[in-house]
Amino acid sequence: MGSGAIPQPAEPPLLVGAGLAAFRGERLVFRDVALSLEAGGALLLVGPNGSCKSTLLRLLAGLVRPAAGTLLWRGEDALADLAGHATRLAYLGHQDAVKPGLGVAENLRSLAQAGAGGRDVGAALAALGLGRLASLPARMLSAGQRRRLALARLALSAAPLWLLDEPTLGLDDASVALLGTLLARHRERGGAVVAATHLALPLAGAATLALA
């Protein structure tokens, strides 16, 4: 199940999981999941519907507690300080977390992490082709545009780890290309990506982790 060798002391990888298991309600949905992610690396989670790719992503984000196993961030326990772990990652759930009552730019600003404070909201919107819609109320957006707004949150984030749940859901081809550019730039800067998907993603050289 492991992807990529685990290098010894010199440079611990960004994120290493070993023996991970999780419950969903009363059911053990996966066990003995191992993964390793280098800076600049990418990992695709694949598997049929109900194979709990989302649960694994939420576990990596610290939202779901692992029933067993360890998750190490640069060699140290990642989940010991959940609030601290949260600042290292940007999470895109299958819901967009967009407030219809706020404007497009306001939506982005209202959930921006402190570390992203100096970055430009306009640039993040432009990166997803939403620049011209910045002042529009978010209730006017289509489903695909809302998804792009949720993705713009990633463009604004300075976090090294991106966790993406079906990032291309509802996107047209042009937007998928924009997402590809965004992902490539993030990985060039040394960021890592874990994505759960059924569709082809613009992630060159990504390792694959199959969940049964």
Place this chain on the structure above:
Amino acid sequence: MSMLALLARELRLSLRHGTDTVAALLFFLVAAALFPLAIGPAPETLGRLAPGIVWVCALLAALLPLERLFGADYEDGSLDQLLLCGLPAGAVAAVKAAAHWLVTGLPLLLAAAPIALMLRLKAELLPVLLAGLLPGTLVLSLLGTAGAAIVLGARRGGVLLPLLVLPLAMPVLIFGAGAVEAAATGLSPRPHLLLLAAVMALALPLCPLAAGAAIRAAAE
């Protein structure tokens, strides 16, 4: 993300979907206005019941916006983002409680004075009523936040919520109405107000912690 930035977000959202505050205030006014109709407008009777009426109506009005406090964020996925904003879950819950007090508790407190006078409360008892309502509404916001977090994700959470919060709010009601009662009979309202402050001192750290644990559990 700082707690102030989060509070600013909550307040902006409340103002934008501003019906909650208005609904709570109107409920407070209408419910209190029912009493003179039911028990008659005689000033002595009404004036004696006024503190209790104001307290009970304020308590019920404060419950109204609670279901949406976390519910809206839970449904659209924002709750995950809030849990990942870099603050501990308890701090997120504390901000939610502060926002609930600012957009519901404080307006209710301000509306309590004219409503109490409308119910013929003696003017000299008004300061005691308000002095009790200040910590009282704060405790209601804190208890309500904890309750709202606990019923998050439960079916029929809206029905469960008052059943959970109202029994916990009973001490607040007893001491709050007791303070005015004491002042009316010429005794000092001080012990009642101090007990209210003690309840607040207890709720201030405990409720956000409980609410924080509950939203983490709901997100799982």
